[in-house]
Amino acid sequence: MENKVNLNLINTLILLKKHRSMRTVAKVLGKSESAVSKDLSKLRNEFSDSLFIKTQNGFEATHYLDEIYDDLESAYFQLVNVVNKPIEFQPHLYQDLITIAIADAEYDHIVSHLYPKLMKHFPKAKFNFVTWKQESLENLLQGNIDCGVHLQNDSYSKDFYQKTLKVDQIVTAVHKQFGITQWQETKQLPFVFIDVPGWNEFSYRFEDILPKEHKQDITYCVRVDKLASALSIAANSRTAIQCPTRYLDDNFSVIPYPKGVSFDVAYSFYCLQTKRHSPLIQLLHQLINECY
Numbered sequence: 001m002e003n004k005v006n007l008n009l010i011n012t013l014i015l016l017k018k019h020r021s022m023r024t025v026a027k028v029l030g031k032s033e034s035a036v037s038k039d040l041s042k043l044r045n046e047f048s049d050s051l052f053i054k055t056q057n058g059f060e061a062t063h064y065l066d067e068i069y070d071d072l073e074s075a076y077f078q079l080v081n082v083v084n085k086p087i088e089f090q091p092h093l094y095q096d097l098i099t100i101a102i103a104d105a106e107y108d109h110i111v112s113h114l115y116p117k118l119m120k121h122f123p124k125a126k127f128n129f130v131t132w133k134q135e136s137l138e139n140l141l142q143g144n145i146d147c148g149v150h151l152q153n154d155s156y157s158k159d160f161y162q163k164t165l166k167v168d169q170i171v172t173a174v175h176k177q178f179g180i181t182q183w184q185e186t187k188q189l190p191f192v193f194i195d196v197p198g199w200n201e202f203s204y205r206f207e208d209i210l211p212k213e214h215k216q217d218i219t220y221c222v223r224v225d226k227l228a229s230a231l232s233i234a235a236n237s238r239t240a241i242q243c244p245t246r247y248l249d250d251n252f253s254v255i256p257y258p259k260g261v262s263f264d265v266a267y268s269f270y271c272l273q274t275k276r277h278s279p280l281i282q283l284l285h286q287l288i289n290e291c292y
Contacts, residue, residue: 006046010076012039013051017069020058089279091121098284099128101136101148103196105227105247106267110149113291121283134197140272147284150198152266161276162268163285166292168244170263173252175235183217186255189240190221192230214258267292 015025022040026033044051052059061069098118102110111129118127130136132150139145141159152162174180174189221239224230227247234241235251244265248254257263269288275281 006042007076007079009039009043009046010072012036013043013065014073014076016040016052016059017061017065020060022059087279089283091280091283092123094122094280095124095126097126097128098122098280099130099145100284100288101130101132101140101145101150101270103132103150103198103267104225105194105196105244106149107131110288110291114288117287117290121287132198136198140270146271146275147281147288148270149288150268150270151196152268153198159273161271161273165267165269165289167264167266168246170242170244170265171248172240172242172255172257173234173248174238174240174255176251176253178238181253181255183255183258186240187214187217189238191218191240191242192233193220193223194227194230194241194243195223195225197225211259211261217258 012025012029015028016022016036019025019028022033022036026036029036031039040052047064049064050062051065052061054060100114107129115127115129118125130145132148136145136148136150137156137160140148149165152164156162172183172186172191174186180186180189222233224233227243230241230243231247233239240255241252245254269285271281271285
């Protein structure tokens, strides 16, 4: 028959063997004597033995307990040591490959700021910075990617941990050379659509937040998957662009959306939920967060 011993009660057994007094054990554990008595009853049931006999000298161990006690005590303290042992992590000795997936628009900014920080903390490691693609989530799940930076996506599985790094707004902008400043003029223009793998390949997100009467205002004439190309198109033709404010320079005019609509977007740190507390991932998150 399988023995299902409750390990949380073993400490009570060890203390009672040591002190022989239920009152003393109760004080040590911060419990009532009644609670300790109930714990002893559970232990007796789980071990199928009386374990202790109450005598004039206090609680004396039974023959069975005397026979198993040394091994039981040793095993218990080994388990306690394992549970309480701090996880040692020495970044300066870490030699494995660290792979980080980064959304295209953030790639150059992150790599240029992050690499020196990583080299300082991981002088012996190797690094692989990859552009976030449609298969990046699967690669993260399979352990081929350690962590990533991308726009927050609430539709992703809870298997993936997302932590906000920065909040921005996606705005509509037109190059100032075209003299357009109002939505009524802007909606007559074609738009350049930026494909962002893992974020908007299945829907044009901005349409979801436009007032009903304006949902048909936007039409795009070209799709690109590089932010730099979209900005170049918007700078050299009468074409409107939608992108986060952090990528626009002073040559663009931000066009107010109808009825004061705003489109908030968050940049997030990504990793597996099961890895979020590992020392490696926590340090990577800290260093990436410093880049924002």
